[in-house]
Amino acid sequence: MTKLPKVAVVILNWNGLDFLRRFLPYVCASTYSNLDIIVGDNASNDDSVSFLRENYPQIKISINDQNYGFAGGYNRVLSELDHDYYVLLNSDVEVEPGWIEPVIQLMEKDISIAAAQPKILSQSNKKLFEYAGAAGGFLDIFGYPFCRGRIFDSVEVDSSQYDKSSEIFWASGAAFFIKRSNWLEMNGLDEDFFAHMEEIDLCWRLKNNNYKIMYCAESTVFHVGGGTLKAENPFKTYLNFRNNLVLLQKNLPIARAIAIIFLRFWLDLLSLFKYLLDGKPKNAWAISKAHVFFIRNIARNSAKSRLIPKHTFNKNGLYSGSIVWNYFVSNKKTFTSLKKTF
Structure with a gap:
């Protein structure tokens, strides 16, 4: 056996x-x-x-x-x-x-x-x-x-x-x-x-x-979920925005990473203003701190991540559209409503 x-x-x-x-x-x-x-x-x-x-x-x-x-x-x-x-x-x-x-x-x-x-x-x-x-x-x-x-x-x-x-x-x-x-x-x-x-x-x-x-x-x-840090905790906001940028820098081919991160900075800025409008200045400040940390540590993250040749960039599971656009503008709230472009 x-x-x-x-x-x-x-x-x-x-x-x-x-x-x-x-x-x-x-x-x-x-x-x-x-x-x-x-x-x-x-x-x-x-x-x-x-x-x-x-x-x-x-x-x-x-x-x-x-x-x-x-x-x-x-x-x-x-x-x-x-x-x-x-x-x-x-x-x-x-x-x-x-x-x-x-x-x-x-x-x-x-x-x-x-x-x-x-x-x-x-x-x-x-x-x-x-x-x-x-x-x-x-x-x-x-x-x-x-x-x-x-x-x-x-x-x-x-x-x-x-x-x-x-x-x-x-x-x-x-x-x-x-x-x-x-x-x-x-x-x-x-x-x-x-x-x-x-x-x-x-x-x-x-x-x-x-x-x-x-x-x-x-x-x-x-x-249960949210057992350690609640959804609106500013530290959680900081970690999510900071780590998302590091994630992109480490794993995308370098040219694609530069382009996507540039766009993300602008999208993150919209999130910052939304937190301010919602009366959550600590969360807005958390996004700003996340960006500062990321910029200060670009060399560190580059040194510890290997350059990924284009042929090893695995796209299986990456959605080719914008989930933000589809959710907030096109009103597509479920996975099955998205176009099958994975």
């Missing part, structure tokens, strides 16, 4: 005691037989670690000496593991007993599949897709991320419209499956991202090395 691949489900925790209490029992009820569950703690100052030690002696705890964010925290914890597959799972995710098996089966069928995600529904309303990942992630021509099942603030009801597994552009960090060999090949997550879009960067680097990113429709998890 063929031995099942060894899987590590790794939950990165930072002051998430309430989420651990609520959702860790579901993870421990997983039916995959060759499984280890690890909690990596980013220097929490609540009672998370003592709670785990008292109630879950079977779970390995890896403690970081400070909060390294999503990227740095996972890099340090996963460097200690030698499993065949890593599953990066948010602490605010409810899983079903057989959630792991379909994803591993899908990834085992094709050596070129490096990463994958399950269907992600809302934990508070299990008929709706969840904002962070839904049925798989895509990027538009200007680098704006969106998902099947969620475009901007429009979230679809799950009516089995995305019940076929397929290739996507990026997999959500809320429930992110990756082969260890590919994680090591890419040197993990870029720690300069700290949090937000680091999984998109990793997926894009994988795609530019001819690997596939998949959505597995046969597995479903339920995500």
